[in-house]
Amino acid sequence: MVAASAGNILTWIVWVGAAFACLGSGIAVVTFKNPFYSALALIGNLGSLAVLYLLLSAEFVAAAQVLVYAGAVMVMFLFVIAYIGHKFETPWAGGPTWQTVGAIGAAAAIFIEVIVAIGLKAGGRLDHAPHVARSFGTPSEIGRLFLTDHLLAFEITSIVLLVAAIGGVILGAHSRRAETDARA
Amino acid sequence: MREPWWITIIKAFVIINLVMVAFAYTTWLERKLLGRMQNRYGPNRAGPKGLLQPIADLVKLVRKEAFQPDSVENGFVYIIAPIISMFTALAAFSVIPFGAGWHLWHWHIDGQILNVPIALILVFALGSIGIYGFIVGGWVSDSKFSLLGSMRTCAQLVSYEVSLSLAVLGVVIMGRSLSLVDIVHRQDETIWFAAPQLVGLLVFFIAGTAETSRAPFDLPEADTELVAGYHTEYSGMRWGLFQTSEYINMITLSALTVTLFFAGWHGPWAPLGPLWFFLKLFICVSIFIWLKATLPRLRYDQLMRFGWKVLLPVATVNAVVTAALVVAFQ
Numbered sequence: 058m059v060a061a062s063a064g065n066i067l068t069w070i071v072w073v074g075a076a077f078a079c080l081g082s083g084i085a086v087v088t089f090k091n092p093f094y095s096a097l098a099l100i101g102n103l104g105s106l107a108v109l110y111l112l113l114s115a116e117f118v119a120a121a122q123v124l125v126y127a128g129a130v131m132v133m134f135l136f137v138i139a140y141i142g143h144k145f146e147t148p149w150a151g152g153p154t155w156q157t158v159g160a161i162g163a164a165a166a167i168f169i170e171v172i173v174a175i176g177l178k179a180g181g182r183l184d185h186a187p188h189v190a191r192s193f194g195t196p197s198e199i200g201r202l203f204l205t206d207h208l209l210a211f212e213i214t215s216i217v218l219l220v221a222a223i224g225g226v227i228l229g230a231h232s233r234r235a236e237t238d239a240r241a
Numbered sequence: 242m243r244e245p246w247w248i249t250i251i252k253a254f255v256i257i258n259l260v261m262v263a264f265a266y267t268t269w270l271e272r273k274l275l276g277r278m279q280n281r282y283g284p285n286r287a288g289p290k291g292l293l294q295p296i297a298d299l300v301k302l303v304r305k306e307a308f309q310p311d312s313v314e315n316g317f318v319y320i321i322a323p324i325i326s327m328f329t330a331l332a333a334f335s336v337i338p339f340g341a342g343w344h345l346w347h348w349h350i351d352g353q354i355l356n357v358p359i360a361l362i363l364v365f366a367l368g369s370i371g372i373y374g375f376i377v378g379g380w381v382s383d384s385k386f387s388l389l390g391s392m393r394t395c396a397q398l399v400s401y402e403v404s405l406s407l408a409v410l411g412v413v414i415m416g417r418s419l420s421l422v423d424i425v426h427r428q429d430e431t432i433w434f435a436a437p438q439l440v441g442l443l444v445f446f447i448a449g450t451a452e453t454s455r456a457p458f459d460l461p462e463a464d465t466e467l468v469a470g471y472h473t474e475y476s477g478m479r480w481g482l483f484q485t486s487e488y489i490n491m492i493t494l495s496a497l498t499v500t501l502f503f504a505g506w507h508g509p510w511a512p513l514g515p516l517w518f519f520l521k522l523f524i525c526v527s528i529f530i531w532l533k534a535t536l537p538r539l540r541y542d543q544l545m546r547f548g549w550k551v552l553l554p555v556a557t558v559n560a561v562v563t564a565a566l567v568v569a570f571q
Contacts, residue, residue: 093380097318100373120362128369129399132376136395139380139388195358196419 068112075108096134103127115194244349253335253354260334263522264488265295271530278534299481307477312383319381323475323482326374330489333367336360337496338422340506340514352506352514353422360421361413364497365406368452371486372398375461378483379471390470393541394454394461400548401451401458407556408445411438411563412501425505435502440559442502444552449494451548453487455529457536460544495525 082105085098103126110119192198203211269284269291276283284291313319340352357363372394379391412434416424428434435442451458462470472483499505499521508517539547 094315094318097373097377104370116357116359117362120359120366123366124362124369128366128372129402132369132372132395132399135373135376135380136392136399139376139392139395 071108072112075105075112078102078105079109092138093135096131096138099134100127100131103131113194114189117194117196117199244351248348248350249354252350256334256354257331260331260489260492261485263492264485265299267488267492267526268298269295270526271533274527274530275534278531302478302481305477307479310382310384310474313381313474314383315381318377320479322374322378322381323472323479323486324374325377326371326486327482327489329367329371329374330486330493333364333371333493334489334496336363336421337493337500338425338505339496339518356420356422358418358420361409361419361424361501364493365402368490369402371490374483374486375471378475382471382474384474386468386473387471390461390467390473393467394471397451397454397458397461397544397548400545401448401552404444404548404552404556405448405452407553407560408441408448409501410556410560411441414560414563414567421500421505425500425507428504429507433502433504438502438559438563440555441563442498444556444559445501446498448548448552448556449498450529450532451544453491453494453529455491456533457539458544459538460541491529492522492526495522495529498525 079102082098082101086095086102089095089098103122107119107122107127110116110122190198272294273283273291284294287293287297309316309319335354336357338353338356342352343350375394375398376391379387379394382388412424413419415431415434415437416427418424418427424434450456454461461467462472467473472480475483496518499518503521506514506518508520
């Protein structure tokens with residue numbers, strides 16, 4: 058019993074740390090003037106999200122999050138930002154209005170979600186802990202779900218990624234051809 | 242039976258120190274072997290056979306002034322960059338199994354610090370975070386050489402990481418697990434995966450050489466072109482941390498090769514446990530050094546073409562063929 062409560066306290070400490078790191082780095086992403094530091098803060102944000110996934114016993118998702126998003130995708134961000142160098146002016150100072158509208162909409166949605174969660178909690182409808190199978194979050198279980206219940210979404214995502222890859226190649230080839238034409 | 246938490250902590254402490262010693266003597270081995278391959282002696286002044294050279298180097302590095310360029314706008318990021326690389330390099334070793342586990346008095350001791358079901362992905366995830374140390378260190382130094390070095394690191398590591406992960410897919414399919422312990426057990430029951438996964442092994446080793454920026458893929462720190470790449474503006478022990486993390490990455494990669502393809506701590510005969518592991522590790526590290534003495538550096542376009550047009554297709558075909566064969570013979 059003592060061990061269990063010590064484990065709970067540890068979980069709480071990690072949760073509080075990760076949750077505040079998540080919020081803090083999220084705020085840092087939009088407040089830093091230098092996009093390089095914003096990208097670094099975004100890596101921190103993705104990393105603390107991975108810790109939250111770990112607490113939800115989704116180890117595979119957490120590791121994949123770090124490997125794919127915090128690792129591979131953000132490297133590309135940093136690469137581009139470092140290449141552009143010091144020539145940028147704060148690129149998002151006064152962005153398009155639809156961005157502002159979208160941000161306000163998303164914030165409102167999250168706010169409503171928080172209120173609903175608090176309401177459910179107060180109404181006592183969150184008192185029963187959900188049943189979580191031991192295999193939850195293991196690679197094999199995730200693979201099984203991908204290839205059975207969520208096959209369509211999985212395949213559509215792969216097609217979207219394929220389209221994006223081909224589009225990238227075509228755009229790259231196009232700009233290179235334009236460059237050689239201009240030189241000739 | 243699970244081992245108590247304090248044994249894990251003691252073990253982690255011991256392993257970290259062993260890895261550090263292994264790093265120190267890898268530098269000695271490298272200088273010695275390179276020296277002999279180039280028809281000279283290598284270090285031979287500090288201690289018998291130059292054996293105290295790594296310790297002398299350490300004392301030198303610690304006492305050296307750690308300067309910082311004036312144009313570094315954020316000193317915190319400048320200092321944290323080598324620490325990140327060092328941390329991830331050391332942490333990756335925690336899931337590498339080096340023995341079958343032992344009974345000591347009435348405690349059970351596992352043959353690795355941690356046995357997690359996603360060990361393999363964990364190693365790759367830590368590696369992909371370690372890249373940031375190199376990129377951020379080069380960027381924040383505010384020097385052209387450093388920036389070019391980190392740009393090269395960025396492009397090279399991202400390109401070869403894909404082949405590296407695809408190369409182990411064959412092993413994962415055959416081992417039916419992402420846990421390194423399970424993969425080693427599976428090889429003991431069936432066959433060392435180096436035989437059926439020879440293509441995978443070759444791709445893994447080549448991509449791994451590129452991932453650790455070793456010759457012939459040492460473009461990120463090509464000293465004739467870039468002074469020292471991303472760590473040009475670092476000195477003293479900060480530079481030492483970068484260097485340490487590179488060597489430890491190489492040791493981890495060798496350990497991973499041994500674990501995935503050569504059955505880890507199992508030997509062809511005599512149950513020597515960790516001794517087999519260290520023997521295989523030693524051979525693997527020596528091959529890395531041998532490559533460095535033998536092969537000239539690739540050109541940048543050759544590097545990219547090789548990574549995307551040769552290594553990646555081969556790794557993909559290997560994974561697909563392995564999957565098909567495993568399903569067919571099941």
